Amino acid sequence: MxxxxxxxxxxxxxxxxxxxxxxxxxxxxxxxxxxxxxxxxxxxxxxxxxxxxxxxxxxxxxxxxxxxxxxxxxxxxxxxxxxxxxxxxxxxxxxxxxxxxxxxxxxxxxxxxxxxxxxxxxxxxxxxxxxxxxxxxAAYVSFDNQRTGEIQGQALLEALGPKAATAQIVMINGAESDPNAAMFKAGAHRALDGRVKKIGYEQSGEWKPEVATAKTNEAVRTLGKDGIQAVYAANDGMAAAVIEALKAAGIKNVPVGGQDASMDAVRRVLTGEQAYTIYKxxxxxxxxxxxxxxxxxxxxxxxxxxxxxxxxxxxxxxxxxxTPIVVTKAKIQATVVGGGLYKAAEICAGPYAEACAAAGVK
Missing domain, CATH: 3.40.50.2300 (Response regulator)
Structure with a gap:
């Protein structure tokens, strides 16, 4: 089937x-x-x-x-x-x-x-x-987790565009105790391997933002500020930590992806800080x-x-x-708003109103 x-x-x-x-x-x-x-x-x-x-x-x-x-x-x-x-x-x-x-x-x-x-x-x-x-x-109910990782990897490639073939990627995976994390990782590698120049640094962030911060800082020290072209983060909590760590290191315009379609992540996607999230x-x-x-x-x-x-x-x-669904800026209206996860008014409150208007979120 x-x-x-x-x-x-x-x-x-x-x-x-x-x-x-x-x-x-x-x-x-x-x-x-x-x-x-x-x-x-x-x-x-x-x-x-x-x-x-x-x-x-x-x-x-x-x-x-x-x-x-x-x-x-x-x-x-x-x-x-x-x-x-x-x-x-x-x-x-x-x-x-x-x-x-x-x-x-x-x-x-x-x-x-x-x-x-x-x-x-x-x-x-x-x-x-x-x-x-x-x-x-007795039963197992979930999403197709390997497919989720594959979609994450594909979204990161799309965010890189023609730069993908020469890009060095950092991967911050989920906890090794979580079988889903292994499937996300396998799916992401299926999408990324052979389509980017190199996975330059790969570690588990243990689903913990503080660990993701430490691993990102280590990646910066290992690869240098010019050696990171994109970051795969297995979920949104770690993606937020990665984004802040990159900012603190003075690294800009590096696509970072996540997963879970949390409100803060959707807003980061809206403003361009985060390249995508995954809506389940x-x-x-x-x-x-x-x-x-x-x-x-x-x-x-x-x-x-x-x-x-x-x-x-x-x-x-x-x-x-x-089946999971990728959420980019252009897809916020059709996915998390259209699917009823959030109301546009929730996403677009306060400082996000202008970005919502530009992205057609209403």
Missing amino acids: NRTTRRTAAGAAVAAMALSLAACGQSEEKPRADGVASTTVGLLLPEKTSSTRYEAFDKPLIESTVGSLCTGCVIDYANADGDEAAQKQQFDDLLAKGVKVIMLDPVNAKVTAPWVAAAEAKGAKVIAYDRLAEGKV PYKPEADAAGSIAVQLLKGMDISSAASAGVDSNGLRIPSLLL
């Missing part, structure tokens, strides 16, 4: 599942006698500080989806804010409460196999959300994951929703993968 067919099928599957769940909405289970609701979905997200998307978008969207499909269902939510040990405790707490479906976006996906096994031993199902947790998870429409991802969670709560078959498959350490994980 090609990418286009897979995305169309994925969208149809989510819509069909939502209808079937709505039709059986009167059959919700009641709370157990011990006071623990059997209609509780656990939601564990990984970050607050280094990426704002989880609190601003994923959590409320998932809550809305689950609530709309399952009367009486509730979300038991926690955010680890980058702390692996804290997330392990949050996971254990959900199991101790008797929660039977847990949506997990892991801080460190490499350590989760024992968690998933412990959940299975207690009859609980784990959905890997956005990042593929190791272990025999959070609602389809949250809708898909929330729908699968309710389906699992009801003991329903999820094969129509998670019809693709991703290999993970010898396991074939039922998966649903969605």
Whole structure:
């Protein structure tokens, strides 16, 4: 199945599942006698500080989806804010409460196999959300992460234009503990390798702006002020840090790209400080994951929703993968505004009004 067919099928599957769940909405289970609701979905997200998307978008969207499909269902939510040990405790707490479906976006996906096994031993199902947790998870819902990296790389090439063939690139990748980061990196290399002169410096920024700053400063010391023609940053938080570090070093007119379509990044794209960001429409991802969670709560078959498959350490994980979208200055109106992520008035407030008018954002 090609990418286009897979995305169309994925969208149809989510819509069909939502209808079937709505039709059986009167059959919700009641709370157990011990006071623990059997209609509780656990939601564990990984970050607050280094990426704002989880609190601003994923959590409320998932809550809305689950609530709309399952009367009486509730979300038991926690955010680890980058702390692996804290997330392990949050996971254990959900199991101790008797929660039977847990949506997990892991801080460190490499350590989760024992968690998933412990959940299975207690009859609980784990959905890997956005990042593929190791272990025999019931389903995986995310974007096509290698394709995301490829789109990032292509956007950086387009920002460089005819200078690409002679350009030396710096790459600040995501955390090595995050399997998505490895896929972003692989996709970016697929786009960039052989099309730029050289990847002159490449390190992990660990999804942390302060680490990205340190790595950018090291790249400047290693390559010199004239030795950097563009920077690939795996997300917007690190891209912001890279841009500031380059400014502090007196380096100008170097394209820097990111990912996540955060408000500050969209504004940097608008003003030309950042070359592009990547918009992952959070609602389809949250809708898909929330729908699968309710389906699992009801003991329903999820094969129509998670019809693709991703290999993970010898396991074939039922998966649903969605398509990311590149956002440049010319595409802000058609993507993040047209898609309903932000209102033009939010983006264009205060000092950004003139840039919005010039870019046709309204």
